[in-house]
Amino acid sequence: MPIHILSDQLASQIAAGEVVERPSSVVKELVENALDAGATTITVTVRGGGRDLVQVADDGLGISSGEIEMAFLRHATSKLDTVADLEKVSTLGFRGEALAAISAVSRLTIVSRDRGAQGGTRLLLEGGRRTSRELVGAPVGTIIAVENLFYNTPARLKFLKSVPTEKRQIDEFVTRYALAYADVRFRLSHDNRITFQTTGSGDVREVLAEIYGAETTRTLLEIETEVPDREATDERAAINVSGFVGPPDLNWANRSHITLFVNGRWIRDTSLTYAVIQAYHTLLPAGRFPLGVLFINMPPEEVDVNVHPAKTEVRFRRPNTLFGAVQRAVRRTLVAKSPVRAAGGWAAGGGFEQFVPQHEHIAGWSGAAQVEMRLDWSRRYQGAELSAPQDGESEAAFEAAGDVEPSERKLPIMRVIGQVGAAYIITEGPDGLYLIDQHAAHERVLYEQFLAEWEQQKVVSQGLVTATAVQLPPSQAALLEDNLPLLRSLGFEIEPFGPHTFQIRSVPAVVARMDPAAALRAVVDDLEEGSTPLQGKVEARIVLRVCKSAAVKAGQTLSRAEMEALVQALEECESPHTCPHGRPTLIHLSVAQLAREFGRT
Numbered sequence: 145m146p147i148h149i150l151s152d153q154l155a156s157q158i159a160a161g162e163v164v165e166r167p168s169s170v171v172k173e174l175v176e177n178a179l180d181a182g183a184t185t186i187t188v189t190v191r192g193g194g195r196d197l198v199q200v201a202d203d204g205l206g207i208s209s210g211e212i213e214m215a216f217l218r219h220a221t222s223k224l225d226t227v228a229d230l231e232k233v234s235t236l237g238f239r240g241e242a243l244a245a246i247s248a249v250s251r252l253t254i255v256s257r258d259r260g261a262q263g264g265t266r267l268l269l270e271g272g273r274r275t276s277r278e279l280v281g282a283p284v285g286t287i288i289a290v291e292n293l294f295y296n297t298p299a300r301l302k303f304l305k306s307v308p309t310e311k312r313q314i315d316e317f318v319t320r321y322a323l324a325y326a327d328v329r330f331r332l333s334h335d336n337r338i339t340f341q342t343t344g345s346g347d348v349r350e351v352l353a354e355i356y357g358a359e360t361t362r363t364l365l366e367i368e369t370e371v372p373d374r375e376a377t378d379e380r381a382a383i384n385v386s387g388f389v390g391p392p393d394l395n396w397a398n399r400s401h402i403t404l405f406v407n408g409r410w411i412r413d414t415s416l417t418y419a420v421i422q423a424y425h426t427l428l429p430a431g432r433f434p435l436g437v438l439f440i441n442m443p444p445e446e447v448d449v450n451v452h453p454a455k456t457e458v459r460f461r462r463p464n465t466l467f468g469a470v471q472r473a474v475r476r477t478l479v480a481k482s483p484v485r486a487a488g489g490w491a492a493g494g495g496f497e498q499f500v501p502q503h504e505h506i507a508g509w510s511g512a513a514q515v516e517m518r519l520d521w522s523r524r525y526q527g528a529e530l531s532a533p534q535d536g537e538s539e540a541a542f543e544a545a546g547d548v549e550p551s552e553r554k555l556p557i558m559r560v561i562g563q564v565g566a567a568y569i570i571t572e573g574p575d576g577l578y579l580i581d582q583h584a585a586h587e588r589v590l591y592e593q594f595l596a597e598w599e600q601q602k603v604v605s606q607g608l609v610t611a612t613a614v615q616l617p618p619s620q621a622a623l624l625e626d627n628l629p630l631l632r633s634l635g636f637e638i639e640p641f642g643p644h645t646f647q648i649r650s651v652p653a654v655v656a657r658m659d660p661a662a663a664l665r666a667v668v669d670d671l672e673e674g675s676t677p678l679q680g681k682v683e684a685r686i687v688l689r690v691c692k693s694a695a696v697k698a699g700q701t702l703s704r705a706e707m708e709a710l711v712q713a714l715e716e717c718e719s720p721h722t723c724p725h726g727r728p729t730l731i732h733l734s735v736a737q738l739a740r741e742f743g744r745t
C-alpha cells in the first residue's frame with residue numbers, strides 16, 4: 145500500500161482510542177466536563193454497564209448555540225489559551241479531546257443551554273458526523289447521552305470487559321468524584337435503579353458514609369492539618385494534605401481503597417500510595433492495605449497534568465517533598481488518634497468499647513520503618529561511610545525519624561493475675577481486665593530490644609559454649625555464604641565448615657535460648673524468599689524472623705516471674721499495642737463492659 149494520509153474519520157477513531165478506552169472513560173470525561181462547568185447537580189444514568197447508554201446531565205454553565213458544534217472538534221477547548229496556561233492548569237479538562245473522541249465512536253445526543261439563552265440546542269452526532277440540529281426548550285445546563293458505544297469500532301467492542309466489571313469501574317469513578325466534590329449533588333443509576341447518591345452538603349463524611357457505610361465511616365480518622373513549623377520551607381508549606389485514613393484494623397488485601405486527589409483531580413500514583421502504606425508500617429498484617437482518602441492541594445504549577453490522555457497520571461516537580469508531606473500527614477494522624485485494639489472481636493452481641501489512650505503512639509513507627517531506612521544506608525558491616533538517602537522513600541523515613549513525639553506511658557500499669565490456655569496472660573489494670581498474647585507481646589519486646597541494639601550499633605552477640613555445625617541443602621548453602629557479612633552484622637558468627645556445612649560460633653543474644661541450628665535455618669529460609677530483594681528489606685525481615693522464632697510460643701506455660709517480667713518489658717516498649725507484624729498484643733475489657741455483659745447497666 146502506498147503511503148497516504150489517513151482519512152479524518154479513521155484518524156479520529158484512532159485518537160479516540162487513547163481517551164475512550166471503555167464505558168467508564170466516557171463517564172469520567174463527561175463528569176469532569178460537568179464539574180469544570182461549575183455544576184452543582186450531576187446525574188449519571190447508565191444502561192448495560194455503559195455499552196447501551198451513558199448519560200450525564202448537569203446544571204452548569206452550558207454551551208452557547210453558536211459554539212456547540214465546535215465543542216466536538218478535536219483540540220477544541222474553552223479552558224486553555226496559551227502555552228503558559230498549560231503550566232498551571234486548574235480545570236479537570238484542557239486537552240479538548242474528550243467530546244471529539246466520544247462522539248467519534250458512538251451515537252451521541254447533546255442538549256445544552258447557556259445562561260443567557262432563551263432555549264437550548266439539540267445536536268445528534270453519529271460516528272462524529274452531525275445528523276441533526278434543532279432548538280429545543282431546556283433548562284440551563286448540559287445533557288449528553290452516549291449510546292451504542294464502539295458500534296463502529298468492532299475491535300474495541302470485542303475487548304470490553306463484562307457488564308459487572310464495567311459497572312464497578314463506573315461506580316468507582318462516580319464515587320471518587322463525589323468524594324472530591326462533596327458540595328456537588330451526585331446521582332448515579334444503573335438500569336433504572338439509583339445505586340448511589342449524595343446530598344451535595346459539602347460534608348465529606350456524608351459521602352464516605354454512602355460509600356463505606358455509617359459504621360465504618362465513624363471509625364475513620366480525619367487527617368490533621370499540619371501546623372507549619374518555623375523550619376518548614378515555602379515549598380513544604382505550600383502543600384496541604386487533608387482527608388481521612390482508616391484505623392489499622394480496617395484493612396484490605398489490595399490497595400484500591402487508597403484514593404488520592406491532587407487539586408480535585410483523582411490520580412493514580414504508586415509512590416504516593418506507598419507513602420500512605422508506609423505510614424502504617426508494622427501496624428498492618430503483612431499483605432494488608434489501609435483505607436485512605438487524601439486531598440492534596442498545591443500550586444498548579446507544581447504539577448504536570450499533561451502526561452497522559454486520560455489525565456490520571458501526573459508528574460510532580462518535587463516528588464520527594466510531596467512523598468514526605470503525605471507520609472507525615474498520615475502518620476501524624478495515626479499517632480494522635482489511632483485507637484488500641486479493643487476486645488470488640490469477641491463480643492458476641494457487640495458493645496465492647498474501644499480503649500483509647502491519650503496519646504497513642506503509632507506502633508512500630510519508631511521501629512521498623514526507621515530501621516529499614518538505617519539498615520538501608522548505613523551498611524555498617526561493609527565499613528561504608530554513611531551516605532545520604534537516595535530516594536524519596538528513605539528521605540521521607542529520614543525526615544520522619546526526627547519528629548516522633550517523646551514517649552509517654554503507653555500502657556497502664558498492670559498486675560499479673562494468671563495465665564489462660566498457656567497462651568494468654570491475664571492482668572488487671574486501673575480500668576478492668578487486659579489479656580495479653582504472650583507470643584505477640586514477647587515478639588514486640590524482643591524486636592524493640594534488637595532495634596535498640598542495632599541503633600547503637602552494638603547488636604549483642606552471644607558466643608556458644610560449643611560451636612554447632614549445620615548442614616544445608618546446596619542452594620541454601622550458597623545463599624548463606626553470600627550473606628555471611630550481613631548475618632554477622634546481625635550477631636551471627638558463622639564460618640564455612642566443609643561442603644554445605646557451617647559452624648555457628650555465636651548468635652544474637654535475643655535468640656540465645658534457642659537451638660542455634662533452628663535459628664539459623666529460620667534466617668536462611670528468609671534469605672531465600674524473594675530472589676533479589678532490596679538489602680534493607682532482607683535485613684528488616686531477618687530481624688523480624690529472629691524475634692519471631694525466639695519469642696515464647698503459645699502453649700508454653702510461664703512462671704509468675706516470667707509473666708511479670710514480660711508484662712513489665714511490654715509496658716516499656718515504644719509501641720506496645722501490636723507485634724511487629726501488626727497483630728494486637730493485648731485486648732482490654734473495661735469494668736463498664738463487664739457491667740454491661742453482666743446486665744448491670
Ligand code: ADP
Pocket residue numbers: 173177178181202204205206207215216220221222223236237238239240241242243244285286
Ligand atoms: P476539554 O474538557 O479538555 O476542554 P472536551 O472535549 O471535554 O475538552 O470539551 C470541549 C469543550 O466543550 C469544553 O472546553 C467546554 O467548553 C465545552 N463543554 C463540554 N462539556 C460541557 C459541559 N458539560 N458544560 C459546559 N461546557 C461543556
Ligand code: MG
Pocket residue numbers: 173176177236237238240242243
Ligand atoms: Mg473535558
